[in-house]
Amino acid sequence: MRSFYISFVSEFYKSRKTLAFWAAIVLPLIICGLIAFGYYSNSDRVLKYNYPGMMLWFQYSSAALGVMGMLILPFYVMFMAFSVNNIEHKNDTWKTLFSQPLNKFSIYAAKYAYAVALLFICLVLFALLTYTSGYLLQAMVPKYTFNDYNPAVILSRLYGKLFFASLGILSLQFIFSLIWSDFLKPMGIGFVFTIMGIITANVGWKHAYLIPYSDPALALKLTKASKNANPEDLPIFTQEVWVSIAYGIALFIAGYFILAKRNIK
């Protein structure tokens, strides 16, 4: 446990000045900032629809959720899995990392956990920034109805769903980036799979949930379908979320065996 902890701390120390770390903070800031700016500068057009509080929140948050679930999230996950491993590939430091008196599994698990933590930070920030920017917009444009509904529960459920639904992609991309030192292979494969995931999720193929890359899109798609039900009862652990978690765990374990069997160059 101690070697896991110190490996995790070292991962943070190493990456704290790199894009890998800052992307988790900058990405939600930019996207939420742009959406908030849009809602501020085009408030007249939004106000025309006279949305009640809950609907307004729904429209507002789905602006970020829509692009996230479909495109940005899978790419962000790919990029992060790549950069966490690339820091060692680029500097040729795998050999030093694995010649420290630390158990191999702890080093691997800490790296993986760090990637999960970055994803978590990123999604928490998305939820938090959507929430706070909504209330900020209300303060600046008093005609908005953000005050009429508290979206805390629904936002945390939606982003919670997205988080779990992306674990499958994370584990798979983590293995790709662990094996290959170049940028193109994991990114290229990830790109093709993501497109495939989006298509299968959108055409409603009944086995789409088995493709990890479809899971984030599916997780949000079901949400839209069930919008007539009370949104606060939105179930987090739906079929595609379970599949993603199962992929996540299985591939995390498989990744360790791949690493343990490999010679470190």
Add this chain to the structure above:
Amino acid sequence: MSTSFAIETVGLNHRFGSQTVVKDLSLQVPKGSIYGFLGPNGAGKTTTIKILLNLLRSSSDTVFIFGKELNSNRTACLSQMGSLVEQPAIYAHLTGKENLINRCILLGISKHRATEMLALVGLTDAANKKAGKYSLGMKQRLGIALALIADPELLLLDEPTNGLDPNGIIEVRNLMMELVSKHGKTILVSSHLLAEIERTATHVGIINKGALLFQGNINELHDLSKPVIKVEVDDSGAATNILSTAGAEIVSSDEGLVKIAYTGKAEMGKYNTLLVNSGVTVYAIHTEKKDLEHLFLDITSKN
């Protein structure tokens, strides 16, 4: 396994695909020694060092560090080792000091060690410069600092003076000698230059094409390079007979050339007279001392 060795390998083999890179290697590195691990480029030195660090897989019961089997005591063995393998592996986006602090975090030791190490390798002034901007020599120094930071009992240094200026080479050499003599450490240092190892090493292992060709202390290596007397004659058969009857140790005898062990000037004169008096024409007679560099080339070119 004997605990008087810091490193002991028993019939170690390693293959990359179908190519055998380490062949039946039995290293014995005594505790408290500076073991010069010599071989030309591509001889298998780095591969061996990587096996010793458990980076490359080895069969069980082939590698022992301070008497402990490596595969089943990986963490315990690694905690006694510091290493510098190939080019120093440093994070280019971190400063020299941050690289050392990161290592302190991983080893669970005080961060003050980072400052001490920077002073030891003369990088205090460059402590806050990005390591990616360091010169090759500075990177090498930082690599040595990283290897030493945990104060390990055993140091594996793969060509540590690569890229260092003459001053830096002398500093590293002195540092190694100090670590062994004052702090009782053991160092395995690889090189392809014998002259460099000769000045510091107490023991030497020579490897080529994955096989160990010589292993022993430095004096044993010097013994191999004892001077010989080369005698050029018209009849080497007769000369060999005469000289061996006179008690000379024949090293080799080819057509027109006989080599005998040099035992002193007086003997050399005596052999000359003896040959001439026995009717053998002596065209030339002179001593030849093989320096270690030639010896090394001889040893490594034989297999």
